[in-house]
Amino acid sequence: MERVDDLQDEKASGWRQRAVSRSLSAVRTRAERRVQRLLDAAFELIDERGTSEFTIQDVVERSKQSLRGFYQYFDGKDELLFALLEESIRESVEDIRESVEPESEPLKRLRAFTIRLHEWCGPLGTQQKRGAHNRLPLSEFSLQLAIRDPERVAAVMAPISRMLVELLDAAVAADALRATDTRRAALLIQQTVMYSWLMNRLAGKTGVQVTAEDAWEFCLHGLGG
Amino acid sequence: MERVDDLQDEKASGWRQRAVSRSLSAVRTRAERRVQRLLDAAFELIDERGTSEFTIQDVVERSKQSLRGFYQYFDGKDELLFALLEESIRESVEDIRESVEPESEPLKRLRAFTIRLHEWCGPLGTQQKRGAHNRLPLSEFSLQLAIRDPERVAAVMAPISRMLVELLDAAVAADALRATDTRRAALLIQQTVMYSWLMNRLAGKTGVQVTAEDAWEFCLHGLGG
DNA sequence: AGGCGCTGGCAATTAGATTCTCATTTTGGG
DNA sequence: CCCAAAATGAGAATCTAATTGCCAGCGCCT
Structure with missing residues (x-):
């Protein structure tokens, strides 16, 4: 063909x-x-x-x-799911980039990234964005797919990971953060931010919830900011 | 048997x-x-x-x-899975408790908990414990089950959560840690520690891996220790 | 015009889970 | 020890959902 x-x-x-x-x-x-x-x-x-x-x-x-x-x-079905995920991540990267750009200080940029990423992965807040899709179900399957085909998921999420590492490198270069290995730091941040919705769901009705701010604070101090 | x-x-x-x-x-x-x-x-x-x-x-x-x-x-199958998970968590709680007991300082106790929990959830290290089961597949389950039946999973993991909150409360009481809400802190720690294997898998062959130590340091500083 | 790939519509196949049926076995009470 | 009820074992039947196979039109390219 x-x-x-x-x-x-x-x-x-x-x-x-x-x-x-x-x-x-x-x-x-x-x-x-x-x-x-x-x-x-x-x-x-x-x-x-x-x-x-x-x-x-x-x-x-x-x-x-x-x-x-x-x-x-x-x-097969998985291919469709990956396509959806890829599409969704494309949108989010674009959106996150817009959110980061206006900031100039490395730490503020990192913060903007973190907060926005958190919003993208979790349930829709009260302030619905444009015609954006409900991204929680997509996060769910990214999790399932990560279990049965991690390399594929890693490839799809690469744009986000890359952006994060860049921001971290910049922050470290500006001495706003100390991290021995920014890639490792990136993993920790991604995990904390992208999947906090899962723990929030587990916390359920107890009322305890981890907000975007909480996650950010946790990561910031966790990396010694 | x-x-x-x-x-x-x-x-x-x-x-x-x-x-x-x-x-x-x-x-x-x-x-x-x-x-x-x-x-x-x-x-x-x-x-x-x-x-x-x-x-x-x-x-x-x-x-x-x-x-x-x-x-x-x-x-049904889920019931069996929950039973396995429950059984497995029973063992781990026992083991973690043994690991925490000998320590006296709040922070060291918390550290022991964290490290051991990390070992329990991830792939078997080189040092196989007794006739312990391969716990990674069970962690995978717990993740899938958490997606489709979070309350149930929360109930099953409650013993671990409870222990963690107690340790955190003790640490805060001893002024070794400052946390506005120990339950929230517990969520963050659980997430970071229990599921770091997932991110490690995603990181894959890049060589970057988050170890139990890394996770502990991250959590400790993240909570302002 | 003629061939061929793209398509729609559907039946067939596969894999597993979950149910159902029936013949046997076990248990408890007299 | 004997019987009716409950528990089991074996395996067929049912169901759901994914994936394939088949065949007859249809439209595009040469």
């Missing part, structure tokens, strides 16, 4: 481009629309049901496609 | 009661032996395969029971 003469053109930037041949532009357009519909349908289901447990059938029906079609584009 | 009979009198754990309460005292002994066999078989499978993904069939065959029998004692 891939033609040699297509490869000499501009460098493709994402999986979307590489996935479909350009010589068959009409087919490609159709295919992309199709894939997009599947993704949209899946997102809708997640938002509506507040859970990541939909069936392929649901997705197919909602998107008015056929099972046959689904398996034409995705090797 | 045949240490079941003496449980008849002492206070049985939650799942044990639930599982056996249906049949009354006479059959009880037999029933308990049966339940125990199922649990042993499940533990064996987990240890051998290093994963928590066995089928009920496997368990039934290994324990020389029948499906009928399995469902007589457990309402």
Whole structure:
């Protein structure tokens, strides 16, 4: 399905481009629309049901496609999930970057990153952002996927990890923080921030909750700030 | 492995009661032996395969029971999983307590707790403990179960949480630590320590790993020690 | 026009969990 | 020791959801 003469053109930037041949532009357009519909349908289901447990059938029906079609584009359910996760992380990275940019001091930048990331991973606060998706279900499956395919998840989350390491390096360089290994520090921060919703859920009705601020304070001092 | 009979009198754990309460005292002994066999078989499978993904069939065959029998004692697979988790946590609490007792200073006690808990939740180190089970698969479970039934998991982990809060309260009382809310602090510590194996797995081959020591330092400073 | 890949619609297959049925065995009471 | 009720064992049947297979149109490219 891939033609040699297509490869000499501009460098493709994402999986979307590489996935479909350009010589068959009409087919490609159709295919992309199709894939997009599947993704949209899946997102809708997640938002509506507040859970990541939909069936392929649901997705197919909602998107008015056929099972046959689904398996034409995705090797299986996991592939769909990864695609959703990738898409979602793309959005969040963009959003977080916007949130970090206006700050100039290394520590404030790091703080902005932390707080925003926390918001992205947890349940929607009272202040719903634009037409953003309900991200909790996605966090849930990132957890499940991390258990059965950690490398894949790591790859998908790489953009976030990279940004975090950069911010940490900057902070260390500016002497605002001391950390022997920023990558290790990044792991600790990610864990604390991205999955605090899990512990909050476990805490349940006891009323104790770890807020974005709490998480930030904990990380900051934890790294000796 | 045949240490079941003496449980008849002492206070049985939650799942044990639930599982056996249906049949009354006479059959009880037999029933308990049966339940125990199922649990042993499940533990064996987990240890051998290093994963928590066995089928009920496997368990039934290994324990020389029948499906009928399995469902007589457990309402479903989740019940079995919870039973295993409960059992495993019982062991760990015991072990952690032994590890904490010899220490007298509040901070050292807290440290002992943290380090030991970390060892319990992660992959087996080079120093295998007694006939201890491979606990990583169980940690994986606990994570999955925490996603679909958080309250239940919270209940099962309560003994650990309680111990931690006590240690924290003691440390705060001794002025060795300042924390506005020890329960919140407990959540953060649990999260950092119990699930660092997940992040380590995500870090994968990059070589960066969070050790028990790292986790402890992070928590200690994070809480302002 | 003709061929071929893309598609829709569906039946078939697979894997596991959970239930059901029936023949046997065990238990408790007389 | 004998019987009715409860407990079991074996294995078939049912169910859910994912994944594949099959076949007949349809539209695009040459």
